[in-house]
Amino acid sequence: MNTMKVNVVTPDGPVYESDVEMVSTKAQTGELGIMPGHIPMVAPLQIGAVRLKKGGNTEFVAVSGGFLEVRPDTVTVLAQTAEKSDNIDVERAMRAKERAEQRLREKQQENVDFRRAELALQRAINRISIAQGKL
Ligand code: ATP
Numbered sequence: 659m660n661t662m663k664v665n666v667v668t669p670d671g672p673v674y675e676s677d678v679e680m681v682s683t684k685a686q687t688g689e690l691g692i693m694p695g696h697i698p699m700v701a702p703l704q705i706g707a708v709r710l711k712k713g714g715n716t717e718f719v720a721v722s723g724g725f726l727e728v729r730p731d732t733v734t735v736l737a738q739t740a741e742k743s744d745n746i747d748v749e750r751a752m753r754a755k756e757r758a759e760q761r762l763r764e765k766q767q768e769n770v771d772f773r774r775a776e777l778a779l780q781r782a783i784n785r786i787s788i789a790q791g792k793l
Contacts, residue, residue: 662694664710666719666735673740674719680711681733683726690726692733700727705780707788708735718743720788722781739781746789755782 664681666674682691684706703726708719724737758779762772 659713660694661712662692662731662733664733664735666708666721666737666740668724668737668740673737674710674717674742676710676712676717678710678712681708681726681735682711683708683721683735685726692726692728694731696728696733698728698730700725703735703737705777705784707784708740718788718791720746720785722777722784741785743788743791746785748786748789751782751785751789754778755786758782 721737761775
């Protein structure tokens with residue numbers, strides 16, 4: 659089977675490394691699917707899942723934006739944050755979701771940073787859906 663090396667790295671260090679048959683994720687321009695031999699490119703990513711297909715199995719990594727870089731035989735995802743689905747703390751994400759929703763509700767009364775709360779909510783929802791396998 660034709661494979662390529664995939665690395666997911668964050669400012670805190672590497673999160674995932676493996677040889678896979680296909681990588682798919684949400685770029686800012688839409689869904690992106692990369693297979694071995696893809697032309698070199700760089701694409702900015704959205705908050706979402708990176709799906710890594712190998713040997714009939716698919717692994718999921720939650721990322722909160724960043725870049726995907728394709729080089730010959732290697733794909734690197736440089737993410738602001740990244741967690742493998744098994745390492746996601748669902749309770750923590752639920753608490754983050756509630757905090758963000760509360761901030762969005764308070765928006766009229768106080769000077770809340772709306773965009774920041776919205777992004778926190780998106781990160782929390784992304785983590786919860788990936789951990790629960792609802793994609
Ligand atoms: P929180 O308010 O719970 O910190 P957040 O979305 O603000 O959530 P981030 O700033 O995106 O958190 O991430 C900070 C660090 O914590 C990163 O290393 C990230 O991987 C980790 N992290 C955040 N939420 C979770 C989670 N639910 N499970 C595991 N790791 C998490």
